Each structure stands twice: as C-alpha cells, then as structure tokens.
Amino acid sequence: MQPDRHEVQVSVNGSAYRREVESRMLLSDFLRHELLLAGTHVGCEHGVCGACTVLLDGEPIRSCLMLAVQANGHELSTIEGLAQDTGELHPIQQAMHAHHGLQCGYCTPGILMTMMAFLRENPAPSEQEVREALSGNLCRCTGYQNIVDAMLVAAKAMRASVP
C-alpha cells in the first residue's frame, strides 16, 4: 500500500464496500465515483448548499466536508437506500411527488436525507420547525413552499406507519 493510500470499509444502505483510496479523497467523491452511488449530489464543495447530505450512523453530515477515510468503519445511508427494494417509494419520497416538492431535483437527495434524520428526531414538527430544519439546504427552483408542505404530510404518514 502506498503511504498516502488507505483502506476504507463502509456499509452503505446495508451493503458492505471496501476500497483503497487516497487520504485526501472527499467522502462525496468516494460515494459518487468510487462506489458509483451517484444519487448523492455535489453543489458547492464548501458545506453550504447541503446537496451532498448523507447519514453517517444515522446523523446527517455534509459528505463534501468529510474525507472518505474518516468514514472507515461507519454505516452510511444515501438516497439510493430510501425506497423499498420493490420500488415502492418511502413516504417522504411519496410526499415530495404528491406536493411537487422538486423541480430540477438536484438538491432533492440532500433534502430528503436531512429530513429523514429531522423527522425521526421530531416526528410532529410545526411548519416553522420544518423551515428551520430545511434552512441548511439550498433549493433554487421551488421557493421551498411545496417541500415544506410535503414534509408536514410525510411526517404524518410516517407517524401513522409507526406501530
């Protein structure tokens, strides 16, 4: 192994991956270009836009602000793991579709991952709480209103599905 290269083992959406990468490789590039899980998008590479948000051990993180080697041994969740294997969409995805919460769809994966963690922490949020939780993710198309509506509906659906 070259001194600058390191083995990284991660679990992404329940599947195990092992790659040898440079220490400087961003986690976002690792997911997208090494694992070919390109659903995680990159918008700014300086941690502001939120498009690259994924869950690390269940917590939302900006994958452009973390190195792949730092994720070694951790569990990641990305947009590719949200829907059921049968293709059935998660309630949060269904709500985005029903309420026209996406236009170009580029910011959408980051928004969904941020909101997955938020709604787990706060299953019955107010509109203002949704807006605050969403404020770390930039969307240039929708004006946010339909995303907010979708999240309030998704929260309800997710509460109903918990036994």
Next chain:
Amino acid sequence: MTTRFFGAAVKRNEDKKLLTGQALFIDDVELPGMLHAAFLRSQVAHARVKGIDPSKALKRDGVIAVYTAADLGAYWQSGPLLVPPPPVPGLVFNLRTHVPLARDTVRYAGEPLAIVVAESRYIAEDALDDIAVDLEILPAVVDLEKALDKDAIPVHGDLGTNIAAHVHQTKGNYRSVAAQADLILKRRFRYEHGMSSPIETRGIVAQWNARAQHMTVWDTTQAPVFVRNGLAGALGLGERQVRVIAPFVGGGFGPKIMMLYPEEAMLPWISMRLNRPVKWIEDRFEHFVATTHERGQIHDAEIALTRDGRILGVKDVFLHDNGAYNPYGLTVPINSQCTLLGPYVIPAYDSTFTSVFTNLPIVTPYRGAGRQHGVFVIERLLDLAAHELDIDPAEIRRRNLIPSDAFPYRNEIIYQDFQPLEYDSGNYEPVLDKALEAIGYADFVAEQPRLRAQGRYVGIGVACYVEGTGIGPYEGAKVRVQANGKVSVATGIGTQGQGHFTSFAQIVADQLGVDVTDVEIVTGDTDQFYWGAGTFASRGAVVAGNAVNEASRAVRKKALKLASDAFECAEEDLVLADGKVSIIGIPEKFIRLGELAQRANPMRGAVKPGTEPGLESTQYFGPPSGSTANGVHAAIIEMDPLTFELKILKYVVVHDCGTVINPMILAGQIHGGVAQGIGNAFYEKLSFDEHGQLLNASLADYLLPTALEVPRMQLDHTTTPSPLNPLGIKGAGEAGAIPVGPLFAQAIENALGLKQNGVELLEIPLSPSRLFELIRKGSKA
C-alpha cells in the same frame, strides 16, 4: 377531443428517477479511460499575458497534457455571436466575443488561461499551481460611468472605447408631451441583478470515437442543438458527426446557454487530440466567475404626468454593464428598454441605452433577463408620482392600465425577437382587482395607523408587470407510437426542472387517448431530435408545447385513418381512447395503438403510394411573435426599525399566462421565481472591488434565500388565451422573479414611512446594512 389531462394538476412523470437518485446528471457520466480537466483562471481582471510556462505541471505524475492559447493554432478564434442585434435604425454594436483561452490579454478575473488534463480531478487541480504565469497588470475598468470617460482604459484596446452598444428607440414624441405635463419627476435608479446560481454548476464530458469519427458531448446546456451546430463548425465536423446530450440539468435559469463557453469549446477539441474521453465539472468558486452573470444598470429616468396621475410619457437614459465580451448581443438591455413600458398606456417613450464593456465576467440573460431593471424604473416612478400627486399607489396603476379593448396593443419599439413590440392579448384590471382583494388592500390601509400606534412598522406594496414570453423562432417535436403502445416524444429543447416530461405528455395523452404515464419524453438529445433553438425566454411550453400538439394531432389523424382502413368504416365512426381505436357503440371491436404502429411498418406486401411508414409525425411550430403574459404581486411586510430585519407577512401573486397546461407545475414556477426575486431584492449582490475582484465568491458570502426567508405565497390566475398559438399558451417561467424588487422598495418605504422623511429607495438590492446607510444619509439631508 376530450381534455382529461390538459389543464389538470398531473403529478410529474420525471419525479421517480429524481427522488431515488437514478437520474443522470452531468457528473454521473462515467466512461472507461476518462480524463479530467481543470482550468487555470486569471486572478486579475485586466492584464497583458507575458508568458505561461506549464513545464513543471507536465512533469507531475498523472498529468497528461497542458494547453494554452499558443497550442490551439487555428482553433483559437473568437466565439460566434449568439443573438445578433435587432434591426433598430442607428444602432451601434461593437462585437467582441470571448476566446477559448486568453492569449494576449485577460479581460476579467476568472478568464481561462490554460487547461490541465490529468488522470484525476485532484491531480488536475494540483497541477494548476505548477503553472507559472507572467502577467503585466493593467488598470481594471469596473465603474460603468468611469468606463465612458475620455481617458478610460479600453477593455478592448483595438476598439478605443468601452461602448459595446448604443441604442435609441422612441414611441410618440416625449418632448412635446412633457411640455404639457402637470408633473415631471426625474430620478436616478440603480438595479443590480445577480447570478442564477443553480445548485448544479456547469459541466461537460466529451468523447471522441476515432473509429466512428464521431463526437459525443454531454453538456449542462439549455440549447443542445446550437451547441451541436457550433461545435461541428468549430471542429470541422459535419453536424451528424456530433451528438450533444443535455442530461438532467440541475437548474439553469438562463446562464446555461452560451455558444460556446470556453470549456465547451475546449473539452471536445482535447478529446479529439488525446482520443480519450475528458470530463470537466465546474466547482462553485469557478462558477462565480466562469458562468455568466446579469448584474447592473444605472437609469436616469423621468416621467411626465397629468395632475390626475395619467402618464403622458417616459424618458430614460441608461447604462448597462455588459462585462468583458458581448456574445449574447443586446438581449438583456433590449428587454429592460421594452419591459419598462409595462402594462401601462405610455403614449410617448424616449429610451436610450449604452452598453458598456467592463473588466468583469460576461453578462447574459438570467431569469427575467433585464426585465427586472425596466420594471423597477417604471414602478418606482409611479410610486413617486403617486406620493407627489397624493394618489393611492394602487389607484395610480389602475388609471394607467391598458384597457382590455385595446389589444393587440402596439408599443412600436423593437423587441428582443426583432419584431415591433406588440402585446397580443390581455385583461389587466381584473388581475389588479384580484391581487388587491387577496392581499386585503383596503382593510390594510384602514388598519395601518393602528399598527403604527402599537409601534409596528408594517407596510404594503403592489407592483404590476408584463412579461414578453414564448418568442420564436420555432421548435419541433417528433411523436411516435411504439409497438408496445407507449408514445415516444422527442424535442430539441433542453430541460432543467420545468416539468417538460409531464406537461408535454399531457398534451400528447389527450390527443392520442393514452395515459399520461405512457408518454415518454426525450429532450435535449440532438440524435433524437435534430432541430430546435433551446429553453429560454419562457418559451418551452409555448413553442415546443405547440409543436408537440401539432405532431400529436397528425399522429391521431394517422391512427384514425389506419383504423378506418382496417375496419372498413368511416373515421367519424371511430373513437380513440384508452390506448386503442374502437368503433363507436361497439367497444369490443378495437385495435390497440401499438398494433396500428406495427401495421404502419409492414414487413412484406405493398403499401399505397405516398404512404409514410410508422405511426409517427414530426411537426414544427413558430409563433409570429412573442406572447405577453402579465401579473400583479402584492405583499405586506414588517420591518424592524432598528435592524431592518424583514418579515414577509403575506405574499400574493395573480398572474395571467393564457391557457394553463398544468397548474401545479405553473405554481412551482411562480414560487421559485418569487424566491429568486426575494434573493435579488435583499440578499444577492455580486460585490466587486475597484480591481474587478469578486469579493463574495462563495455560497457562504453570496446569500441565496433559504426556507426561512421565502414566505408562503398565495397564487391566483386569470386566463386570457394567446391568439398567437393554437393552445392559447403564454410563458410563465420568469414571471415570479420580475416585479419583486419594486414591490419591496414600495412596501419598505410604506412600512417605515420613509417618503414622509424624504428617503426614497431607488436601488436594488436593499440589504439591512444598505437600508441603514440610505436611511441615515436620507435623514441627515
């Protein structure tokens, strides 16, 4: 024909791919052997290039090549002019288009000087630091007025002036109406528009296949057909040897159209030289200088009115910041000039603009495309006049609206589509009425003194606008029924989130009696559809939508003809529904569309002379001129008088864009436009220093509105169909963004009682710190 889908809030066909991370965006294109490019960009705004030495970079492991202008040979040439100037008599236009890599002179900070190609993006970016550049720094031209001083340094030395264009247009005789006016008001206005800042930056992948002599380019462009044509010409290839694919594109809003961006010119050329695929993905810091801006204008405008508030005429002289090159012609300032006239009867208009070269990034249209600047000027002039004449701001607008029986309404001056500006149809007063009703105008005016007595600074604003949309020249569509019964539609425009996969499918589904989910739309692939112009000027639904409709009608006719032959009955006895043609009254007697498609392509036997195979049709649509949409925005806001923090209490948009295909998608377009308008009005300013350095080139410093800044909006519509196309559609993409600046200037003045204190808000953006400066300065005076 029944219209089950047209006009309904049909959910989008494209969502599932986007929601599950399966849509192909530019940086998702992975090819074997792919190389990665990075650009070395000038760090200064104006300099002579003395030398560039890439030798150290070439020694770095993993670097394949470095190119500078000197390596390009005959390929180094100025880019084409995308939009020639419209035919205005006496117009001056000095064309200076950009080059692939700067050779002798750099003219803005961010202009590319060299390109590194390496095995990875990381290595390519490392190698940029290895390149030695020797620049002789020149003074930068940044200030619009100083740029026109006699001793100003010219941005283009050979031109000897910084005048990029000079245009004078008139309607009526301003001087004579001004002589009869009861009131003339004159002010200076400054309007800055920012960057479109899509969440996806630009990117290109070019793949030359030497065996096939074929180039494939994936490009985040809004106009793939024009990029194909431009690249073929530049590379010395036939158009059929070049395929340009605009995949899913993460927002555009205007600046993703150029022909050609330097990067678009360089990547395919490099792929041909190296015979390997090459990718370039713009990073956000590059995006701030390498993707085009819109920026600012300075208007010296005056309005002449009667004492009852009727406009007699407007005179305007303005400067437009064009940036360092002018490949997009005059679209932005012409839009400002024309859209200033708004929904009002303005009998006399005298407008002159000078477009100015500066050592700043290139200016091309961004959502609104100069319309904002013009709307700001006329709306602010009306507010000033209302105050001066003691007329209510909503009432002065009402008195000047073009009456509904005056359409088509001729404004005479030449618009961006080269035609005399003519509003095709409209009914403006009900739009204003609905907006005033929805915002609760009368109640608010009555309640405001009570709020003020409670120490609350709450104010109201109302702004009107028109939007020239749906301009030509044309678009086309190929509609084809496939053997599986699904309908494939191809069109030449690109798509960046506008919902084309659904709105076009709705048009087809109604014509062909199929479900909207059985219609598959392909946009932005030049091998799927050869002709077209692109997605801009709120024209996709209008121009491509009507082409889709025409092609669907032709396929419907063909299907009925084939079925009538098969059943040996008259076409009138047939009904097309649920994916099949059946005989009226005998539903069990039917043929599926897929089967008709197969019959339309027989393997053996003879066909009648003149038979075209396939259940398909290609049709084109070009409107005679653009259709004019209109609307009114109204808002109630609250200001903190100490911090100037803004709270938007209520926001209303009433809009008329003719016949609506999908009200859900339309609402989304309006929401997004308003959000960008709010960014423009308060948060987004490209701050340059006197050396032409952009000081806030990051999303941490250039502030896009978040979910906390954009309020809930209440929308309503009226419908005045356009007579210029069979579907009666007008465009809607830019409507949300256009009147937001003057709306807030009015509402803030009203909330803080600024006019009574002699403070006028004559500029945009109005950040809290800028409001603080203006109010402190105004109160001292």
